[in-house]
Amino acid sequence: MRHLLCGLAANPALTPEAIDRLIGVADDDIGAALAGRADLSRTQAVALAARVEASAVRLAYEGRLTAADIDPRTRPVVALALLDQGLGPAGWARLFAADPDPERREKLAACPGLPVDVVATLTADRDVRVVVELASWAGPDTAAALADHPHAEVRRAVATNEATPPAVLGALLVGEGLSAPRRCPGCDRGEQRHSRLSSLGCDGTHESAVHDVRVATLRNAATPAEAVAAFVSAVEHPSTALRWALAGRPDLAAQACTRLASDPVPGVRGELAENPAIDDAVIRTLARDHDPEVRRRLAHHPRVPLDVLRELARTSRIGSTLLPRIATAAAAEVDGLAAAPDPVIRMLVAQRRDLPPAVRDRLVGDADAKVAKSIAAHPGLSERQLRALVDRYGVRVHARVAANPDAPAALLEEVARHEPPARKALREVARHPVATAGALLACLADERARPIVAGRPELESSVVVELLDDADWQVVEAAAANPALPGAVVAELLRRM
Incomplete structure (x- = not known):
């Protein structure tokens, strides 16, 4: 019954009265389907939000609830969702900044447009996870201030933030102008004496954490090219992670590209192979790479010469x-x-x-x-051409012919009724907008096509009703959501709730 109700909740033909009845019995799954309805009235949205927390959060993110609908003290999760959309009052932000639950403060720290005093409070939060979240999303001024935070994990978050000023990112990369970090995740783990992770504690140098900050900075598109150039010696760095991050930089200098093309790690060369910064000489070097994955990724480069591409097609599985x-x-x-x-x-x-x-x-x-x-799926092919492909290649092209937007209904039905059936073709027919009821019935033979077919309004209503008893719950939900389901059947299902 539950799957039937979930399907009904998504049925576009439901009356407002039926929607009200479903709201009255909604759980998380039924509520999710109801919350996705475009025809949900404001009164219904508020009623659903009052019953199902998860639906309330979704409705808040979609702008279908307002601050007047929510009490932040009794519905903190929903209130935080509104704040995350910039729809909550400043008083709510101050309330959550002082909340004893660190998860709520952490969620608040990711919200945009926070008052200055709230940002200051979160910056000094006793839980480093809150400050890390703030650093990940903060504006330029706050990010710059947190770049010198004593905890390296906060600095790593600043390094990932594209709003961080370029000069600050450069300082994080080369390690100049900032004090040395005093704590890191390794320190934190080391203090957990009974933890299985205690062996990963820091030796006092925070070297691993500083390394992670540099990797994050290299992966940040906002990090300036001149800072990367100053750090280009990383191409010789023993850290694979640093070289890998460097290989993906679109502002990488030609000399660095050339050196990375001979990196001993295939993953680094593969990352370089897709980098738009590489020139023709590097492309041709990588085209001779012994690793097939490097060559495959090079084939996806937007400027690969066609003569090179022809060779890659011959030697790689594209x-x-x-x-x-x-x-x-x-x-x-x-x-x-x-x-x-x-x-x-x-x-x-x-x-x-x-x-x-x-x-x-x-x-x-x-x-x-x-x-x-x-x-075979190219638009504009005539029925004659599509039939010629089917006649020449049979089931090998059935799926692609069925995916052609111009495939005629009669041909789709022939493909669907072919014996033995091509399973992939049945799934394509099931999705095709001009598929007839007869073609769709034939597609029910494939278990992956059945849920698609069950939701098609072209089916006879009697078939839709039969599918309500299917052994596959996905078919049941799709049939219950089908607008071809008779109103009398809908009424009976609601009566039996």
Whole structure:
């Protein structure tokens, strides 16, 4: 019954009276479905919020509750959600800044637009987790002030914050102009004498924590290029994490890119392979990399030369995906790729969905099944072309043909009724907007397609009612949410609650 009610709660055909009845019995799951309804009135939203805390939080985040609807002392979680949306009064912020529960203070610290006095209170909070949260989201002035905090974890949070002033990020990276940290997570763990983590305690140097601050700073896009350049010796640093973070910097100098291209760790070279900062020489060096994952990631580089890409397609498992370089290829390049002797290249260009008609039609007639599968979902194909693909390649292209937005209803029904069925094709037919009731019935044979079909309003109402007794709860919920479910059945289900 519970799954039926969850489905009913999402049914767009429900009357206001039915919604009221469901609000009266809502639990977290039913409440979640009700909270997602676009037709929920303000009165209903307030009533649902009063009954289900989780729904109240969602409604608060969606702007469907106001401060007048909530008492922060009895509904602190909801009040904090409103504060997080900038919809709570300053008095609430001051109330939670003094709350004995550190989790509430921590949640408050992430809220925007806090009063200056509240920020000052949170900055001096006795629980470092609260200060860490504040440092992660604070504005430039507060972030700058916390960069010299005695606890290294607070500094690491400042290092991740993109609002931190560039000069401060530079200081955190190179370690100049700031006092040495006096505490770190290792110190905290070391004090927990009976903890299994006590062996990870700090030796007093806080070296590991300082290292983590530098990694976080390198990963921050707001860290200035000149600071990174001053720290470029990290390419020779024994820390893999530092070199890995450096390899992803889009402002990395050419010399550093060249050195990292020969890094002993494949993950570092793989990170570099997708970096837009690398030049043609580094791209060609990485194209000869012995690690297949490095070469695969290089294939996704937006500026990889097409001759290099052809070689990568031959030596790497790229899969049938639209690569950035192919997505931006000029018309003449597209024409050349579509005529390439390697079918993998033709398959890759066939992934584009904006091909000129002449190129598209040439690929539809391709003799390689991989190419045919890639082009089968391209918009603009005629029924004749789609049927030719099905006739030539059979079930191998059924799923992609069924995914074509221009596939006609009659062809979808033939694909759905094919014996033996292509399971992936049944799922695509189940989603297709022009699928007929007959095609959808055939898709019920696949367990993953059944929940999709159960929610389609094209089904006969009698079929929808039958699916309410399905063994799969997902099918039951989808059928109960189907607007084709007769009103009399809805009324009976509500009566039996």
